[in-house]
Amino acid sequence: MRIAQVAPLHESVPPRTYGGTERIVHYLTEALVREGHEVTLYASGDSRTSARLRPGVAEALRFSTTRRDPLAWHVLQLARVAREAADYDLVHFHTDFLHYPLWRRMSVPQLTTLHGRLNLPDLRPLYEEFNDIQVASISDSQRGPLRGVARWAGTVYNGIPADSYTFRGERGSYLAFLGRMSPEKGPEAAIDIAIRAGIPLKMAAKVDPFDRDYFDTRIQHRLKHPLVEYVGEVDEHGKNEFLGGALALLFPIDWPEPFGLAMIEAMACGTPVIAYSQGAVPEVMSEGVSGYVVASVDEAVDALDRIERINRASCRAYFEQRFTAEHMLHGYLDLYRQLAGPT
Numbered sequence: 001m002r003i004a005q006v007a008p009l010h011e012s013v014p015p016r017t018y019g020g021t022e023r024i025v026h027y028l029t030e031a032l033v034r035e036g037h038e039v040t041l042y043a044s045g046d047s048r049t050s051a052r053l054r055p056g057v058a059e060a061l062r063f064s065t066t067r068r069d070p071l072a073w074h075v076l077q078l079a080r081v082a083r084e085a086a087d088y089d090l091v092h093f094h095t096d097f098l099h100y101p102l103w104r105r106m107s108v109p110q111l112t113t114l115h116g117r118l119n120l121p122d123l124r125p126l127y128e129e130f131n132d133i134q135v136a137s138i139s140d141s142q143r144g145p146l147r148g149v150a151r152w153a154g155t156v157y158n159g160i161p162a163d164s165y166t167f168r169g170e171r172g173s174y175l176a177f178l179g180r181m182s183p184e185k186g187p188e189a190a191i192d193i194a195i196r197a198g199i200p201l202k203m204a205a206k207v208d209p210f211d212r213d214y215f216d217t218r219i220q221h222r223l224k225h226p227l228v229e230y231v232g233e234v235d236e237h238g239k240n241e242f243l244g245g246a247l248a249l250l251f252p253i254d255w256p257e258p259f260g261l262a263m264i265e266a267m268a269c270g271t272p273v274i275a276y277s278q279g280a281v282p283e284v285m286s287e288g289v290s291g292y293v294v295a296s297v298d299e300a301v302d303a304l305d306r307i308e309r310i311n312r313a314s315c316r317a318y319f320e321q322r323f324t325a326e327h328m329l330h331g332y333l334d335l336y337r338q339l340a341g342p343t
Contacts (some may be wrong), residue, residue, distance in 0.1 A: 141282035159328030165268035184255035270312035
């Protein structure tokens with residue numbers, strides 16, 4: 001098939017450090033190319049890809065040395081996609097809903113993967129209007145707020161290359177926290193869990209500008225505790241080492257998590273996960289196999305007392321059964337053929 005992948009411009013594909021959506025776009029694009037498809041990637045110019053690259057801006061907006069208006073550059077990117085749409089059998093968007101009015105007037109099939117939370121009040125009227133746009137969810141749980149409203153083509157779980165993360169049979173000596181320093185990701189709960197359990201905690205996390213006040217007032221002073229170490233953002237190699245060397249990943253979220261990429265990255269290393277039962281967590285986790293699903297700091301501390309019952313080889317095997325890039329590839333190919341028909 002001739003397929004266009006349209007990525008956000010905030011991060012490169014793959015991202016330098018943090019960036020879940022762009023990382024998934026990278027894994028999917030590379031898998032499609034290996035499968036023999038003709039793929040064009042619309043992304044920032046500093047992206048690295050085996051596909052044909054169509055840059056929408058010279059460098060990822062988050063790291064741009066020139067201040068830029070993100071909306072303007074995304075509109076320009078979508079205009080280029082529309083001009084070249086006839087070159088493709090299907091266009092796959094990962095850019096939320098900005099293209100909906102435009103694509104309603106296009107004849108080329110499209111699929112939009114929704115990577116974020118959908119429980120925002122403004123989204124329901126939007127999807128009531130654009131209920132002709134085919135969208136994919138990354139978990140069944142994610143659909144909840146728009147169930148019966150959006151036009152769901154299917155659910156495809158995120159996947160990562162099995163060889164990108166190294167299985168470690170030996171248990172690590174510290175707890176890991178990976179993600180963003182934001183209230184919904186639960187860094188305060190992670191610190192509480194580690195201190196209560198008496199186990200060192202390493203935190204590899206991004207601080208977005210709109211989370212800076214939260215970080216400065218609620219988190220920064222707690223990083224002085226002798227059990228807590230803040231290591232900043234890590235790249236993919238660093239993430240492999242960081243997660244592989246951990247006793248467990250703490251995932252004490254406080255929001256309707258659409259998927260939770262960090263969970264399967266930990267599982268790929270054989271590192272069990274202790275996660276709060278929010279959003280897609282029960283759907284992604286396997287209780288007693290990939291770790292434990294809990295509801296509070298107390299339950300998380302109790303789960304750490306049982307962490308040695310988790311077989312790290314079984315944790316890795318569970319990842320391989322459900323969440324590799326190959327599983328994701330074939331899930332999307334099924335949807336592409338459903339939408340585009342025989343090619």
